[in-house]
Each structure stands twice: as structure tokens, then as C-alpha cells.
Amino acid sequence: MPTLKIDGREITVKDGTRVIEAADALGIPIPRFCYHPGLPVAANCRMCLVETNRAPKPVPSCHDFCGDGMEVQTATEKVIEARRAVLEYILLNHPVDCPTCDQAGECDLQDQYFEYDHKPSRHAFRKAHKPKARAIGPRVVYDAERCINCTRCVRFCEDIAGAPQLRQIQRGEKAYIDVFPGTELDNPYSMCAADVCPVGALTVRDFRFKCRVWFMKGTQSVCGECSRGCSVRVDTYKNEVQRIVPRHNPNVNQYWACDAGRTAFHSFDEGRLEAARVRGRDTDFDQALDQFAHDLEEALGKGLTPAVILSPFMTCEDAFAAISLFKTKAPGAVYSIGGREDGEADEVLIRADRNPNRAGLKMILDSFGIETAPIKTLHEAAHPVVIAFGYEFEERNYAKMAVQAAQLSAVFASMDVIGDVETYAFPAVSPYETYGTWVNEFGVIQRVRPAVKAPEAAKQARRFIADLAERLGAPLGDASLVGIFGLMTEEIEEFKGLELDAVGPFGIKLWEDAADVEAETDAGGDEAEPEEAAKESGESNKTDSAEEA
Amino acid sequence: MDLTFLLMTLLKIVLICFVFAMILGAILTWGERKLSAVVQDRIGPNRASILGVTALGLMHPIADMLKAFTKEDFVPAGANRFLFAMAPMLAMVPPLVVFAVVPFGPGPDFVIAPLDTGVLFIFAIGGMGIYGATLGGWSSNNSFALLGSLRAAAQMISYEVSMGLNLVGIFMIFGTVSLSNIVLGQGQLLWGWLPMWGIVVQPVAFILFMTASMAENKRAPFDLPEGESEILGYNLEYSSMRFALFFLSEFVEIVVIAAMAATLFFGGWQIPWVDPQGTAGGWITVGQVAAFVGKVVFLCWVQLIIRWTLPRFRYDQVMALGWKYLLPLSLLNIVATAVVLAML
Amino acid sequence: MGKLVDRPEPDVMIQSYLPEVWNGMKRVSKHFFANLLMKKGYVTIQYPEQKIDYAPRFRGNHRLMHREDGTVRCVACFLCSTACPADCISIVAGETDNRDVEKAPVKFEIDHLRCIFCGFCEEACPCDAIRLDSGEHRVPAFTRKDEMSGKEDLLSRGGPSISKQGGEFK
């Protein structure tokens, strides 16, 4: 446990901590390009030079370990001059494409140029020309002129994605990054390579020229593509999702997210259910609900038991509200969990269960003591009344069959995929328009926040349930997020003592199990404070408690 | 009643009410804009033309008329349609009727109805003008218009009082309320050389009368009932020709005020030292009629100049001026006149 | 604290209104007769027929400048719309065949109803693509749509720019 001094401030760190990490912990800024807390150290850019009492000349702080009694100076004249010189050197052949560069606005090179160099170029010769705008993969485009050869992308593919697809070729001013001949940068995490790129050399094709980064508003949310539930930031502009980027969360995804999750938002915009429908006819939401409540009451009066298909895309609050209602109004109801079919899992992040909140749903059902019926055989029982929730119906054929078999059915969904087989269809919000919490496969509860405004007709499930409950004469009381979360903390074992506002950007681990060991590796000494992470991803969580006026 | 008399009366009505008063009123709408422009170093209306003839912008009243006729005739929802339609007429008719007793020249031929009760008739009819403004505001079913009409009613009633009292001095001096006789009385000479015009013997009454009658006419600086630029007035909901009637009635009233002031204070058709009995006939009579018209035009001009000189009063100032200053002053004027008359 | 201004107590003459009204009428009549008889004082310009010269500082409407080959110089960097205080420039960026710049505006629209002609867009532009020096007035239009200047419209007013693009030392 060495104790060292950085700029006169003392800190004690774990063995094997790098100087730059200790400085980060103290909040002392050290500029960097090639160092990334989630990647192995390469120390090739030399931007992070600092002076220490251990060496006669500046050393790269991202590489050198902390030693006992070390004294580090990060802002001496020599250091600053060294940074300026390094920057000038990096910028020597840089095209300064900023007007057309997608990175502009979040470019480390820009920031540090303004911070440390801020001088016109002295390079009066022809700049080195290299390949520009090359699509080196299906989702990533590469500009060799902008590349500063920090090799973050190479290290990411090799060490994190487990797919060594990139390499550095040529040398000196001609050096650039390329794929191996005849291959592409097509691993399922390739967009993260563009994220780690400190400049605009690797950019995301999906986001190319779509929006300038400074226009966008970031919302901290959770990816719903698999049961890992990666923390993400949803960047929006003019009420449209522009891109999704991973957000650091040592409990869940470190710094990464898979390409599928980051492009999933496109599919949530298409084929929305636009208005409530009664037997195929568009109807006013409230009117449809009136009719449905009436029909449901009649069916219940006849002693029919409904089957409730819950969606693992529902937030815990939505599911809790639904189960509470049917528990009182239809005690004999059969419950089942729909959702998307399992896929392939991999070693990095992607899990087989392609639904974000199955764990949360199970937890709630358990606390009510409810056994679920398997979805695959639900339609065989031919339940006369089926109520199905879901954001995602593209593969819900089993749910569809159950709905088809019913005499009275209601579907509450954001997408209009189930067709006209149901009696009632109600438009729901998409996961990008939802308030609530999801619990991932490893028991981490995280908050989902709306990045965009829902279409006018669409409702959040718990509002729908509350309205239905009122019409059925069993009001839920406070149907706000905070209200239902409060109820859950009383009813559910795992939620005891939890507070909504305590669920920060990293989420909270509700239980420990064997599966998390893997997720816990390599958080390093760099875990930023939650507040810091919150700051970095925008101001979006301010509005949470005041949600839904 | 013989036919010639009837025809003559009709002819006089047409000549005086429609040719003289209405046309002068219409020209005044142009005159007001032109005058305001000229005193503000601008050119003013000069664009409307018929076949390229602009006549200094005199085509504008015609263009305005056409515009008023072709605009949508809007009646607000919930308005009392009957009264809404009546109000502009009620505003327009009294000022025209007043001309019945105004002598345009010597003798009974130059007046439509030579009533002995002349001035009293004028007050009786003039008082009707309040109805136009009040009903217009009330029937529009608009609270701003209603407030405007309340302001109008209060202001007009207040000033009616002192306006009437102002003239008592004149009655006392000339011993008559017949306008023709008052004009004849003003033909006398004071000390053998000074025409005994109302303004000479009753200067205070003249100023008070002009003030009160401008307030009665709701014109700047007393234009609070309308407040066209900001506070909105009783005619807020009016459009098209109905609005134009309100608008025009104001200008006809200017002519009325000018005609009354000319008759009562400027010797009517009298040309000083020339034919005070009005019996000469021939060119002298023509000159006398012209003198009357000239005096009317001059007094109209004075009213316009006043309008473009003075800013608007505050409403409490308007009321204070009416009740606290004008009324006592006109009473004082009566007493003083009585004392002087008694002493002579 | 504001400055206290002495309010002179109005004397009887002022409070009686009459002399002041008389003075005012005198002044107004003076203008009336002076202008009526000598016609000198008018300051009115008969606008559409008669125009005054604009100050040399007058800039006028926006225009978009051309490259040598006539394509738009704008690279859709959005700096103008970022700088614009009136939020009136809407750009949609897209790819272009010109591999030197890659990016070009697919749509470039200025909402002249919102524009305050501050010139910030011109100042922000790194490419000398947008300029506010067409010397043309904004013409009034009958519909809101006519007040939107599209890319073609802006380009039609533009001309070639002599400044080098790309920063290349050739």
C-alpha cells in the first residue's frame, strides 16, 4: 500500500496502481489519449507525461506504478511544455476535419488542443495523406488521417471483444490501423472500438452525420437487448433517439455494450400501435378501456379465470401493479411470462435470455407465491380470457396463439405486431419512453428512464393498470413510480429497505450469486464515484422524482 | 302644408344633412389624417387614386367607404343582434338631426326647422347620442366593450351638464333660446364698434363650451371611451359599415360642435358690420352663408389641432375636470353674468 | 438606487391648462402652416418609387457560396446553427461524392421569420460558405413557407468564394 504525493496532495493506493489512476482518484487532471481504464496499458502517446522524483525526465503516468514516497508533479513548466510538444507532434499530419468530423465536440484531441497547445500549425509542408472514410466493418468507418495511433481500438478488440481483428500497419507518419486482409471489423462489440477511439478516426456508421454531439441530450437508462441490462446513455435530439452509448458501470458492463443493443432503438420506432383498438377498429383509449373493463367484469362475473401474460420488458413497477390488480380481482388467474426467445450467449456481455427484466418478474411473482405457467403451452389450455403485456411482439407467437384461442383478449403493447386477433389493443410506451426499474440476471436493479416523449395515445403500463383498476372498482391508490416502488419495498423481500433515489447510476445489487463472479472481475482501482458518472452523462436524472406530473 | 314647403324642406334636409354635414364629415376623416401628417412633418394619405387622380389623397374617404362596405360584417356570438344593429344608427342620427335648427343664413329659408326652442332641442337630441355608445358596448357581449361603454356613458353624462349650463349666460344676454334670434342678437354692436359676438360677451363660456363638447364627442384628449390604440372601447366588436358609422358619427359631431360654436359664439352667418338684420339679399346673403360655412370649417380645424396637440387625460382627471372645475366655473359664469346684467 | 429627479411643483398657470394648451396649439399650428405653405419640412420618402441609399454597412440576406465546380461550399458542420441565437437554421447532413469533404447539406433552410440578421452564422462558418452580404432586402411574403429559404434559393444568390477550402497546402 504505497503512499505518494501528487501535486503536494497525499494519497494511499493499492499495490499496482498506476500514477494516472491515483491522480484520477484525487481529481487531478492528466491529459491522455492511449490510456483507457478498461484497457491494458500501452503508453504510446506520451500525452500523460508527469515529473516524479524517481526519474530525471518526465515519465508517462499511465504506465508507471505508484511507489511509496513518490512525489509527482503534474503541472510544472516542463510537463506543460512536453504536453504541448506532444500535441504539436500528434497534430502534425492531422487533417483537422472538425467541421465534418463526427467526433467534434467530444474529441479529446480538440479539447486538449484548446487546453495545452492552442497555436497555429508550424507545419508548412504537404500533410501525409492516408485512407479516408473507409468502412472497415459493417458498423464502423475509419479515417486514417485522423488516427493518432494510440492503439486503443486494437487493444479493445484483442482484450475485451476477444476478436483480434485490428492491427497497426506501416510506420512513422504513414502508420495507420487496418483490418487483416480479407476480413472486416465485425465483432459484436465493434462500435465500442469507435467509442474508445479518442479522436474521430473510428466513427459509428449508424450515427454518421446524423447529429452534432453538442445538440444531444443524454438520458441514463438501461439497454433491453439481453438480460445483462448494460448501463447506457440514450442520446436524443428533437425527441428522437440518435444513438446509444455504453455508460460505465462496474456492477454490470464495465465500459462496454454490444452492437445489437446499441442499434436496437431503430426497431422500436417502426410499426407502433397508434391508437387503442376494439375488434380492429381504432377507438379512443378511455372509451376502449371502459368497454374492456365492462367485458372483463362480466367475464369474471361468469367465473372465467383470466390468463395474464406478463412481458419481461415490463418494469418491476408495471408488473407489480398488474399482479396486484389481478390478485384481488381474479384470484384464480394464471400467469405466464412471454418475451423473446433465447439466443446465443457469449463470453463478454451478451446473455442467452434476450429480455431485460425476467429476473425482476420472477422475484415479484415469487413474493406473491405465484407459479407461472410455461408460455409455450399456454394456448393449449385455451383460456377464455387473455390479457397480454409486452413491448416486443415480433417473436411472441406463443402469446399470439394464446390470444387467438381466447374469447376475450386484451393486448397492451407498443408495437402492432400481433395483428387483429385480439379483442382489445392498447398502445403502450416503448422502453425508451418508460420510467421504472429493471433487475438484470445478476440481481442488479437499475433505473430505466424515458429519453423521448411517448406518442400521445401511448400509456405506461402502470397507468393503464391504475385506470383499469379504477373502472373495476379496486383502485390501486398512488400509481406513480415512487408510490408503487414504496409498495414493493413493503411486499418484496429483496426490495426491503430500498429507496428509489438510492438506485444510482451503477444500480444496486439485490443478491449475490455465483454468476456474478464473472461480472465482478477487473473493476480496477478506478471506480469513479456514482456522482461523477452521473455528471458525465448529463442532467437527466434530476427530473425523476418529479416524474409524470 | 303645401307641397312646395314640403319639397323645400326635403331639399334643405338633403343639402344640409347629407351634402353639408356628411360630406364635411367624410372630408374630415381625410383632413384629420392629412392634418396630423402635416403637423408632424409628414405627407399623409396620398395613394388612393381614381384613374390616376389622387387629389391630395382626397380619394381616401372613398376608398375607406368601399373598404367598409366590403368587409365582413361580423356579429359576435351572444350579442344582442337587434341592439347591436341599432347602436351605430343611434350614434349617427342625433348629430344629423341637430342640424334641423341650425341657421345657415339669414331668415327662415336657411334653416330646416326654425324652432323657437332651438338650443333646448339640440340638447334633447344630443343627449340621445349616449345611447349609441352605451348600447353598442353592452350589446357586443364583450366585457372590454362594456367597460368602454360605461366610460362613455359616465363621461358624456358628466359633460352634458356643464355644456348646458355654459350656454345659460348666452340665453341671459340675448334673452332667447332660438338660434336664429341669438344670431340676430349677435349682430348688435357694443360701444358702437365691437360686434357683440358670443365670444366677446361670454369668453369663459366659450372655452368651457368647447372643452365640454369635445369631451362629449369622446375625442382626444378625452378619447378614453374608445382608447383605440390600447384600452379598447365600446366599438371593439364592430366591423365593416357598422364601425364606419360610429367612426363617421364622430366626425359629423365635430361639424355639429363647430356649427353650434359658430352660431352661438361667432355670430352665425353674421359678417361684422354688414347687414346685421340679414335682409339685404343677393350677394350679401350668399356671402353670409359662406361666412357661416367658413366659420364652421375654421372651428373644425381648431378641434383637429387640439386633438393633435394634447395627450389623453387619465379617467379620474376627466371626471374631476368635469365635475370639480367645469361645473363650478360655469355656475360662477352664470352668477357673474347675472350680476353684470343686473348692474347695467 | 435610481437618481431622484426634482418634480417642479406646477404653478397655477400650468395647472389651469389654458396657457399651455394655447402654447401647444401655437406650436402645432406653426408646423401646420409652415408645411402647408412652404412644403419644406417633409421627411417622408415615397418608398417603392423613391429609395434612399443604404449605408455601406448594410449586409442583406444570406447566401451560400459555391466551390469552383458550383457545388455548395457548406460541409454541414452545423456551426452556424449552433451559433444562431434565433435557432433558425435547420440542416440535414448527408454524404457527398466529393471525397475531400465527405459531408454536405442535403437540406439547408433558413427561417427568415425567426432570423434576426445578427450575422453570427457568417462568423461561425469555418468554410466561408454562408455569408450575409447579398445586399438584398428580405422580401415580404404571403405565406410562412415563402419565408423559408432553401438551399437552392440561397445558392442562387451566392458566388464563388476565393478562400481555400480544406486547409491543404498546395
Ligand code: SF4
Ligand atoms: S479527430 Fe478531433 S481534431 Fe481531428 S478532425 Fe475529428 S474532431 Fe477534429
Ligand code: SF4
Ligand atoms: S483508430 Fe482511434 S483508437 Fe484506433 S489507434 Fe487510431 S486513434 Fe487510436
Ligand code: SF4
Ligand atoms: S443572421 Fe443570426 S439569426 Fe440569422 S441565421 Fe444567421 S445566426 Fe441565425
Ligand code: SF4
Ligand atoms: S457553418 Fe458554414 S459549413 Fe458549417 S453548416 Fe453552416 S454554412 Fe455549412
Ligand code: FES
Ligand atoms: S496516455 Fe499515457 S502514454 Fe498515452
